[in-house]
Amino acid sequence: MPVSSNITENNSLLTITIDGKFDRSLMDDFRASYYNMDFDNIVIDMRNTDLVDSSALGMLLNLRKYADNTVNEIKIINCTTHVKRVFEIARFEKRFTIS
Incomplete structure (x- = not known):
């Protein structure tokens, strides 16, 4: 599955993993991975993400x-060089912690 999520037992951390292309085709699955859930922090693991488009x-x-009023931090981790460059161009480091 291109989008998977896991939440810790104490609801402190939601981890969302994106595999392959992160594009419009994942919109419903991505939203479902966090919507109506209770968590303190979010990690988005892009270890296996090949492409990130404008959608x-x-x-x-x-x-x-x-998540603005309920989540302490959103981290985007394990970005490839190409994906990290897209985030830099879009200035996402101002809204997310990216590594």
Whole structure:
């Protein structure tokens, strides 16, 4: 499955994993991975993400907006050089912790 999620037992951390292309085709699955869930922090693991397009950037911004008042931190981790460059161009480091 291209989008999977896991939440810790104490609801402190939601981990979302994206495999392959992060594009419009994942919109419903991505939203379902966090919507109506209770958690303190979010980690988005992009270890196996090949491509991030503009709709993916929009989905991440929607997540940020959705979680703004309830989540302490959103981290995007394990980005490839190409994916990290897309985030740099979009200036996502101002809204997310990226590594």
